[in-house]
Amino acid sequence: MSQTSTDILREAGISPSSQRVAIAEFVLHTGSHPSADEVLVQARKRLPGISVATIYNTLNLFVEHGLLRTFSLSQNHTVYDACTDPHHHFIDDETGRIHDLPIDAVRVSHDNFDDFDIREVQVVLRGRTNPQNPPAKLAK
């Protein structure tokens, strides 16, 4: 049942060029929240000549078509998130690594702000990853 990257692109209305597929193979299937640069490195393992411009064009295209989300943690560190449905994040202060948390692992309640129409709630937990524990059972 698992769709190929080509299928995913077609379903999103994106014609699956070899470059796009090479990028998709990595970026749509990683939980690592990579930067554009990390995507470049991975994509070049499959398609050594792929250009930087194509990486950016393609990542932007994927975001526009809802296959990726993007967020900025600090200046000059934009990352891409392959998980597009709502979820939360834990960020390791030491390594900077971002972990997905299932949406229902965090509950948020808030006052009724009559001034605000809330569309989305995003929680970021920061701290340290406990070293003695196994790598973590992570989000969907």
Add this chain to the structure above:
Amino acid sequence: MSQTSTDILREAGISPSSQRVAIAEFVLHTGSHPSADEVLVQARKRLPGISVATIYNTLNLFVEHGLLRTFSLSQNHTVYDACTDPHHHFIDDETGRIHDLPIDAVRVSHDNFDDFDIREVQVVLRGRTNPQNPPAKLAK
């Protein structure tokens, strides 16, 4: 009893040069979460010749001494937050304006992640500001 900017700087161990005071006068007393560029504009109203380098040097200095916090919402939009104690944020999708929310206006509970040592919980609400309501009674 309200401390002058000069006092605040001295207490933080920063010698209050005229440039630093000019910047502090604005950035330590605004709730608007300004960018470096907005700080430059405001500081130049008091000290027209102040340089860009000084804006960045000083903002970084204030952050290092705990007078400001910084965060990035999107690539190339780093803002400074004069409120350094824990609180949450509402971001207006349309205008990009950031509003502080009192820490106790949002309650978060989460599973025990034995893999993570959580040090900080940050909530960002996104949506639209309700136009018919008054400008909002905002955070401390």
Add this chain to the structure above:
DNA sequence: TCATTTTATAGAACTATTCTAAATTGGGAT
């Protein structure tokens, strides 16, 4: 095949921030 459109590419341009190296400042000490 050929014409047309789409996609990819190199490299220039852009922009926020940091760096560098030189000038200016201002508070003691004399």
Add this chain to the structure above:
DNA sequence: ATCCCAATTTAGAATAGTTCTATAAAATGA
């Protein structure tokens, strides 16, 4: 008051992530 000197400020160069531009290559399909 003057001198000294460390601290501070400054202009402009450098850097880095991203976007733009103009050209080339590839795919499409009649």
